[in-house]
Amino acid sequence: MDNYAEIYKSELLNEVVPFWEQYSVDQKYGGYFTCITNKGVVYDTDKFMWLQARQIWMFATLYQKVKPNDAWKKMALHGADFLESHGRDTGGNWYFSLNQHGAPLVQPYNIFSDCFAAMAFSALHQIEPLAKYEQIAKSTFQNILNRRGNSKGKYNKVYPGTRNLQNFALPMILCNLSLEMEPILGSDTVQEVTQSVIDLIMNNFYQAQSGLVLENVSDEGKFVDSFEGRLLNPGHAIEAMWFIMNLGLRNKDYDLVKKAEQIMYQQLEHGWDQEYGGIFYFMDYKGHPPQQLEWDQKLWWVHLETLVALAKTYAWNKSPKAEAWFKRVHNYTWTHFRDKENGGEWYGYLNREGKVSLNLKGGKWKGCFHVPRALLEIWKTLEKVTENK
Amino acid sequence: MDNYAEIYKSELLNEVVPFWEQYSVDQKYGGYFTCITNKGVVYDTDKFMWLQARQIWMFATLYQKVKPNDAWKKMALHGADFLESHGRDTGGNWYFSLNQHGAPLVQPYNIFSDCFAAMAFSALHQIEPLAKYEQIAKSTFQNILNRRGNSKGKYNKVYPGTRNLQNFALPMILCNLSLEMEPILGSDTVQEVTQSVIDLIMNNFYQAQSGLVLENVSDEGKFVDSFEGRLLNPGHAIEAMWFIMNLGLRNKDYDLVKKAEQIMYQQLEHGWDQEYGGIFYFMDYKGHPPQQLEWDQKLWWVHLETLVALAKTYAWNKSPKAEAWFKRVHNYTWTHFRDKENGGEWYGYLNREGKVSLNLKGGKWKGCFHVPRALLEIWKTLEKVTENK
Numbered sequence: 001m002d003n004y005a006e007i008y009k010s011e012l013l014n015e016v017v018p019f020w021e022q023y024s025v026d027q028k029y030g031g032y033f034t035c036i037t038n039k040g041v042v043y044d045t046d047k048f049m050w051l052q053a054r055q056i057w058m059f060a061t062l063y064q065k066v067k068p069n070d071a072w073k074k075m076a077l078h079g080a081d082f083l084e085s086h087g088r089d090t091g092g093n094w095y096f097s098l099n100q101h102g103a104p105l106v107q108p109y110n111i112f113s114d115c116f117a118a119m120a121f122s123a124l125h126q127i128e129p130l131a132k133y134e135q136i137a138k139s140t141f142q143n144i145l146n147r148r149g150n151s152k153g154k155y156n157k158v159y160p161g162t163r164n165l166q167n168f169a170l171p172m173i174l175c176n177l178s179l180e181m182e183p184i185l186g187s188d189t190v191q192e193v194t195q196s197v198i199d200l201i202m203n204n205f206y207q208a209q210s211g212l213v214l215e216n217v218s219d220e221g222k223f224v225d226s227f228e229g230r231l232l233n234p235g236h237a238i239e240a241m242w243f244i245m246n247l248g249l250r251n252k253d254y255d256l257v258k259k260a261e262q263i264m265y266q267q268l269e270h271g272w273d274q275e276y277g278g279i280f281y282f283m284d285y286k287g288h289p290p291q292q293l294e295w296d297q298k299l300w301w302v303h304l305e306t307l308v309a310l311a312k313t314y315a316w317n318k319s320p321k322a323e324a325w326f327k328r329v330h331n332y333t334w335t336h337f338r339d340k341e342n343g344g345e346w347y348g349y350l351n352r353e354g355k356v357s358l359n360l361k362g363g364k365w366k367g368c369f370h371v372p373r374a375l376l377e378i379w380k381t382l383e384k385v386t387e388n389k
Numbered sequence: 390m391d392n393y394a395e396i397y398k399s400e401l402l403n404e405v406v407p408f409w410e411q412y413s414v415d416q417k418y419g420g421y422f423t424c425i426t427n428k429g430v431v432y433d434t435d436k437f438m439w440l441q442a443r444q445i446w447m448f449a450t451l452y453q454k455v456k457p458n459d460a461w462k463k464m465a466l467h468g469a470d471f472l473e474s475h476g477r478d479t480g481g482n483w484y485f486s487l488n489q490h491g492a493p494l495v496q497p498y499n500i501f502s503d504c505f506a507a508m509a510f511s512a513l514h515q516i517e518p519l520a521k522y523e524q525i526a527k528s529t530f531q532n533i534l535n536r537r538g539n540s541k542g543k544y545n546k547v548y549p550g551t552r553n554l555q556n557f558a559l560p561m562i563l564c565n566l567s568l569e570m571e572p573i574l575g576s577d578t579v580q581e582v583t584q585s586v587i588d589l590i591m592n593n594f595y596q597a598q599s600g601l602v603l604e605n606v607s608d609e610g611k612f613v614d615s616f617e618g619r620l621l622n623p624g625h626a627i628e629a630m631w632f633i634m635n636l637g638l639r640n641k642d643y644d645l646v647k648k649a650e651q652i653m654y655q656q657l658e659h660g661w662d663q664e665y666g667g668i669f670y671f672m673d674y675k676g677h678p679p680q681q682l683e684w685d686q687k688l689w690w691v692h693l694e695t696l697v698a699l700a701k702t703y704a705w706n707k708s709p710k711a712e713a714w715f716k717r718v719h720n721y722t723w724t725h726f727r728d729k730e731n732g733g734e735w736y737g738y739l740n741r742e743g744k745v746s747l748n749l750k751g752g753k754w755k756g757c758f759h760v761p762r763a764l765l766e767i768w769k770t771l772e773k774v775t776e777n778k
Contacts, residue, residue, distance in 0.1 A: 035677075043677040044616060096546070104548040154543050157485070159493040227433060227753060288424075288432040289747040291754075293683035293738060296746060349682060351740065357685060358678040364616060365680075 001314060001323055004330070005382040011338075012375035017062065019344030019361065020055065020368040021075065029101050031082035034367040038342050038359045045100035049087055051367030053094075053116035056080050058368050060123035065376065073127055080124050084136065087117065092143055111151035114144050115173045122181040134184050141181060144174075145193075165216040165228055168205050168236065171197040175243040179250065194247055201240060202259060211266035212285060213237035223285070230285040231292075234271025235302025238264050238279075242309040245316070257316060264309050268325065276353050277332050279303060296352040300366070303333040304374035311378045315385045346371050390703060390712055393719070394771040400727075401764035406451065408733030408750065409444065409757040410464065418490050420471035423756040427731050427748045434489035438476055440756030442483075442505035445469050447757050449512035454765065462516055469513055473525070476506065481532055498544035503533050504562045511570040523573050530570060533563075534582075554605040554617055557594050557625065560586040564632040568639065583636055590629060591648060600655035601674060602626035612674070619674040623660025624691025627653050627668075631698040634705070646705060653698050657714065665742050666721045668692060685741040689755070692722040693763035700767045704774045735760050 023040045024032040026047075034051040035044035059076040063069060086102030087094050093108035094117045108114070121137035150156055151170060158164070174197050178190045204221030206213050215231040218224050241264035248256035271279045278298035282290045306329050314322035336354045337346040345361040345368075360366070412429045413421040415436075423440045424433035448465040452458060475491030476483050482497035483506045497503070510526035539545055540559060547553070563586050567579045593610030595602050604620040607613050630653035637645035660668045667687035671679045695718050703711035725743045726735040734750040734757075749755070 037678070043675070044614075046615060095548070099551055103551045105551050107546045107548055109546045155546055157496045157498045157544055159484070159496055162488055162492045162494050225433075226435060286432075289426070289749040289752060291752065293686060293746070296740075297682060351685075352746075357682070357741075360678040363678060363680065 001326070001382060002386060004311075004326075005379050005386060008375045008379040008382070012372055012379060013066075015343050016345050016372050016375060020058075020372075021071070022344075024055065024362070024368060025075070025078060026082075026100065029082075030078065030085070031098075031102070032079055032368070034362040035364070036345075036360065036362045038339060038344075038347070038361055040344075043360075044363075046105065046364075047082070047098045047100065047102070048364055048367070049083070049094050049096060049098070049113035050110075050116050050365075051362070051369070052079050052083055052087070053113070053120040054367055054369035056083070056120035057116065057123045058372050060120070060127050062372075062376070063127045064123070065380065068127075076124055077128065080121065080133070083117065083120070084132075092139055093147075094140070107155065109152050109155035111144060111147055111170065112173065114140050114147075115170075115177055118144065119177055119180050122184055126183060137181065137184055141177070141185065144177075163224060163226065164219045165224060166200075166204075166219065166221070168201070168213070168215045168217075168233075168240070171200050171205070172236065172240040172243065175201070175240065175247060179243070179246055191251075198244060198247060198256070201244065202256075202263075205237075206263055210285070211263070212270060213240070213263065213267060214285065225286075227291045230288060231290065232267075232271075232283040232285055233281070234267045234279050234283065235281070235299065235305055237267045238271075238302075238309050239305035241267075242305070242312050245309070245312050249316075261313050261316070264313065265321070265325075268306060268329075273298075273352065278336070278350070278352075278354060279306060279329075297357065298336065298350040298352065298354060300333075300337045300346055300348040301370035303329060303337065304370050307333060308374050308377045308381075311381045315381045318385075390715070390771060391775060393700075393715075394768050394775060397764045397768040397771070401761055401768060402455075404732050405734050405761050405764060409447075409761075410460070411733075413444065413751070413757060414464070414467060415471075415489065418471075419467065419474070420487075420491070421468055421757070423751040424753070425734075425749065425751045427728060427733075427736070427750055429733075432749075433752075435494060435753075436471070436487045436489065436491070437753055437756075438472070438483050438485060438487070438502035439499075439505050439754075440751070440758070441468050441472055441476070442502070442509040443756055443758035445472070445509035446505065446512045447761050449509070449516050451761070451765070452516045453512070454769065457516075465513055466517065469510065469522070472506065472509070473521075481528055482536075483529070496544065498541050500533060500536055500540035500559065501562065503529050503536075504559075504566055507533065508566055508569050511573055515572060526570065526573055530566070530574065533566075552613060552615065553608045554613060555589075555593075555608060555610070557590070557602070557604045557622075557629070560589050560594070561625065561629040561632065564590070564629065564636055568632070568635055580640075587633060587636060587645070590633065591645075591652075594626075595652055599674070600652070601659060602629070602652065602656060603674065614675075616680045619677060620679065621656075621660075621672040621674055622670070623656045623668050623672065624670070624688065624694055626656045627660075627691075627698050628694035630656075631694070631701050634698070634701050638705075650702050650705070653702065654710070654714075657695060657718075662687075662741065667725070667739070667741075667743060668695060668718075686746065687725065687739040687741065687743060689722075689726045689735055689737040690759035692718060692726065693759050696722060697763050697766045697770075700770045704770045707774075 023036050031047045032055050033042045056076050056079040059072045063072040094113035095104045095108050096106035096110045118137050118140040121133045125133040178193045182190045215233050216228045241260040244260040245257050279302050281297050282292045282295040284290045310326040347356045348366040349358045351357045412425050420436045421444050422431045445465050445468040448461045452461040483502035484493045484497050485495035485499045507526050507529040510522045514522040567582045571579045593606050604622050605617045630649040633649040634646050668691050670686050671681045671684040673679045699715040736745045737755045738747045740746045
């Protein structure tokens with residue numbers, strides 16, 4: 001496992017970060033372009049709050065964890081200025097998207113815009129400690145907690161009472177978000193928020209009998225036999241497990257780390273496509289046809305988050321199982337998602353057989369986040385293993 | 390083209406209709422099951438209003454247009470009883486879905502539930518002329534017209550004013566729905582509703598310069614360079630063209646029929662996959678990556694609606710072009726979607742290469758509708774050609 005840290009570092013600093021530096025800055029109206037082809041052409045200029053916020057977070061994090069490069073701080077501030085001016089409605093809720101000029105296009109129905117905004121301004125505050133950044137991060141975080149019960153508000157199309165479901169995504173994000181925001185939230189808040197969330201994930205979304213993590217459970221935390229209730233998203237569950245490993249290590253709760261490791265392997269083994277390799281995007285708990293037509297596609301973030309989980313596992317216990325799985329997923333990921341021809345950011349969407357199905361490097365749901373975050377996480381994680389030898 | 394009428398008739402009456410008769414009836418709670426695998430297993434019991442209503446319409450239409458088979462009338466009434474009891478909120482809006490027992494699951498955010506309910510009760514009224522069926526159909530139709538400006542109501546997530554778009558689907562459905570409902574709406578209403586809609590489709594959604602039909606245009610009927618604005622759905626546009634051919638023939642407006650034919654070919658030639666055959670599901674007006682991950686899949690309804698359009702064109706002008714395209718699409722469709730092993734209803738979802746990607750015959754969006762309706766339309770259309778020889 002000795003050479004991997006260097007490979008991941010080099011890809012991050014020589015290919016992926018320069019791609020976003022070169023193509024994503026909107027010098028005219030502020031913020032970032034994220035819809036960029038493999039040739040560097042900006043094919044759409046809308047600004048999606050998830051992706052704007054994630055890029056701010058990414059460059060602030062690079063500045064903090066790699067080196068204090070002024071260009072990176074400038075890049076983070078460039079996005080933050082745009083979001084600060086245009087990103088929120090009068091209630092402080094973050095829009096889903098704006099047009100190139102910053103006028104709102106889609107209402108704040110999606111609480112993950114708020115989650116990534118809180119994460120962005122919190123990270124920015126670490127490298128540029130202005131009170132306004134802390135205030136934005138804190139008030140957004142409070143707003144997320146307030147909206148938790150019905151995060152879609154009036155846009156929620158579910159008829160109340162017939163089949164109330166809890167979704168996995170928000171608890172999962174809160175694990176990571178609270179830890180990311182610990183410097184401004186304080187450790188008591190982190191402890192308080194994450195304790196109930198960890199319990200919910202490990203004892204309700206995780207179904208001990210089958211070993212699988214559900215995307216939606218009933219109000220009582222039980223399996224519900226419906227399209228939403230049967231839905232599995234192996235990559236999502238695996239990503240959550242490395243968030244929980246981080247929390248376990250922080251709290252020196254090594255049983256939790258072990259349980260997260262076990263659950264991670266269960267999702268990976270169940271989600272791995274024995275025929276063509278790679279991890280399925282969606283599956284059905286009972287093996288029925290999922291409603292998502294893209295269920296069998298291979299997505300970049302699923303594979304990169306799995307590599308992070310495996311690198312963390314390896315760093316934790318140096319097990320041959322972690323090493324073997326890391327190498328297997330590494331080979332699939334680097335062979336299929338990396339752009340051997342043009343370099344730069346990686347491809348995002350493959351068909352089941354592993355062929356690139358969209359020639360984009362960024363789009364409505366893919367920006368400067370999963371590839372660089374994973375490269376950074378894996379580099380730093382494996383570097384520590386080598387140093388400690 | 391002489392043998393096709395018989396082939397389509399036989400497939401309809403010996404395979405597809407018996408499949409739904411055998412597997413879809415919920416004897417216990419009423420209504421229909423639509424989530425059925427290729428082995429006839431019901432894998433989900435939710436009741437989706439689109440599909441419930443479409444099956445009522447289909448069996449009422451078979452009774453009226455094929456033969457007065459009591460079992461078909463009973464089947465239509467079986468669904469209608471369930472919808473009448475459970476399908477609407479207190480304002481007369483149709484829910485999107487109910488659970489097996491008939492309790493609402495998803496709110497009436499989707500006006501196409503109402504469109505298909507109006508079509509269902511109107512067709513039912515033709516074979517069982519009860520006043521209540523006429524009343525349900527008429528009041529639902531009026532409600533659709535009232536909701537037209539903002540059909541999603543409070544569930545609309547678009548921020549008003551920044552980029553208002555008109556969507557193609559409702560005008561397109563109204564062309565067919567009004568004609569279907571002519572017996573109870575009267576010809577003046579049909580004329581009034583369809584005139585403005587035809588104009589909108591042929592002069593705004595259809596872009597003469599490129600020859601392509603857009604899924605969304607601005608309030609002023611212009612192209613908008615955004616994901617929604619660039620979206621093409623060739624099958625949708627082709628289906629609309631056979632609705633418009635029907636209106637042209639009804640009004641003896643043969644220029645309109647000719648224009649619809651031309652537009653149909655333009656979408657078909659542009660949407661045809663030169664590499665693997667079949668018609669793409671979604672494309673981008675400028676050739677950019679679409680946001681829909683399933684863009685390159687081949688869907689049953691796209692191909693069946695294209696066959697209807699081609700059969701109608703052939704019946705109209707006997708052109709060698711219509712014949713050649715009909716045979717080409719027929720061969721692709723019958724080879725790939727028809728279930729050679731189990732018979733019955735056809736498969737719905739193929740990957741780009743033409744391999745079945747979901748082993749279902751029905752699901753959340755596929756029921757007893759496009760396959761039998763197309764088989765019936767093509768049979769009856771081509772039978773008339775042979776008779777008139």
